Every structure is written in structure tokens, then in C-alpha cells.
Amino acid sequence: MRRAFAVFALTLAAGLPLAACGSGIRGGVVLRPSAIPRGKLIATFLRTGCSDGRDANESVFIDYVQGQDGVPFLVERSRASEWLVVRNSYIESGEIVFQSLRENRGRALQEYRFPWDGRTAGRYSLAMSYAAPRGTHDRFRVDDARPYVICRLRRVDPVSGAPLDTSLSADKGPTALPGPATSAQGWGYDGKSFAPGDLVLIDVGGRATRGRVVQASGTAYLVHYEGGPEGSNEWVAPSRVLGQVK
Secondary structure (H helix, E strand, C coil): HHHHHHCCCCCCCCCCCCCCHHHHEECEEEEEEHHHHEEEEEEEEEECCCCCCCCCCCCCCEEEEEEECCCEEEEECCCCCCCCEHHHHHHHHEEEEEEECCCCCCEEEEEEEECCCCCCCEEEEEEECCCCCEEEECEEEEECCEEEEEEEEEEECCCCCCCCCCCHCCCCCCCCCCCCCCCCCCCCCCCCCCCEEEEEEEECCEEEEEEEEEECCCCCCCEEEECCCCCCCCEEEEHHHEEECC
């Protein structure tokens, strides 16, 4: 993996989850879960402890993935039906830094920084004041940013959602857990595309049961079965989703 990062020290960029590439997101892409490239999940982080409290109402998970082509990328996911994918990265002092830019509706720079092996916690920042990007339109690096929002990226277990960095134990835990990351093909769906709020049929012991998608990760769907008690949600593999109820 170190060799792949050395070769792709400056990779393709992606943007903020506010618009598509043609709408002012420099080098950015916002995709439905089914369209996100496959890869190997290296680590999952929870954005927490934000200086402006933006993490208080909804959990945002950051998946750090090594693509099948060897290029690392980052997926920022929440309950939204489309997620941000960032490929623009560089290595600095043993850390991998992902950056994305929005250039309409006000300038904004998002930066995600953590050890290149993903083993410990990192930092997220959002800035509107920063130096001019160096590089090309899609392959760039921004220095001298002045962030107005800073959050911790707390490493969590991709199966249980439990924190893996005990030094941050005082932080709040996730309000919804990421799905399992142990599928045979690694991170990514098997050609199915369901978003939070979709009503689907789930194979439960050979019987088709109606359920509603609550959240999605790169490897599973969190569903709530119709008529089930509140909060009785289950992570299911895409292969158990028989189809969508229109």
C-alpha cells in the first residue's frame, strides 16, 4: 500500500456534497452509493468534536478506501442519498491529506488528514480563506488555509461502530453504526442502489419482508422492518435485498 501511495501522491480531486461536478465543484464528484468505485476498506472514521457543533444532530462517517487501481479515495457518507467521494490526496510527514474545493456559492476547502495507514485518529477542517491551489484543475494542493471549523476524525470499528481510539472516549458515540466491511469483494455494492427512505423487500429466512432503508454503508444497508419496534434496525447484505417497493 505504501508503494501505491508513493506513486499516486497527488491524485484526482473531488468536491463538497452540495452539487455535481458541473455546478462549481472543482474536481469533485457526488455519487449514489451504487456508483462509488470498489476497493479495500482501510479504516472508518466518525466526524466528532466539531468546533461549531455540526456533529450534534447527525453522524457523518468517513471511509478510507484503497481503490482496485491502487489509488486511495475517501467517501464521506451520512443519511443523504448521495455521498461525497474525494480522490485528491498527497502524503505529508507520514499522513495522507485529502482535499476538495467548492468554487461557487462561496469558496470552501474541506481537508481530511490522518496517518497514511489509517490506524489512528485524524482531523477534519473546513476553510473559506486559503492560498491559491497549486497544480492542475483536478490534481492540486492547497496550503496556508485558515479553518473556521475543526473536527476530530475518530476511528471506529467498521462492524460494530465502537471507538477504536480510547483516548477519545469522552466524545459522543455514533447515532447510527456503519455496516460490516467484510464482504468478499471489499468495499462497494453489488450493483444495487437503494437510498435512505426507500421501501424494499428483504429476504428474512426465505420470506420477503417489507422494510425501509435507514442508512447505507459501502457494504450493507441498515433497514427497519415494517411493524417492528422502534429502533429495532438490522444491517443486511445487498444480496438479501430482493427489490424496491414502488
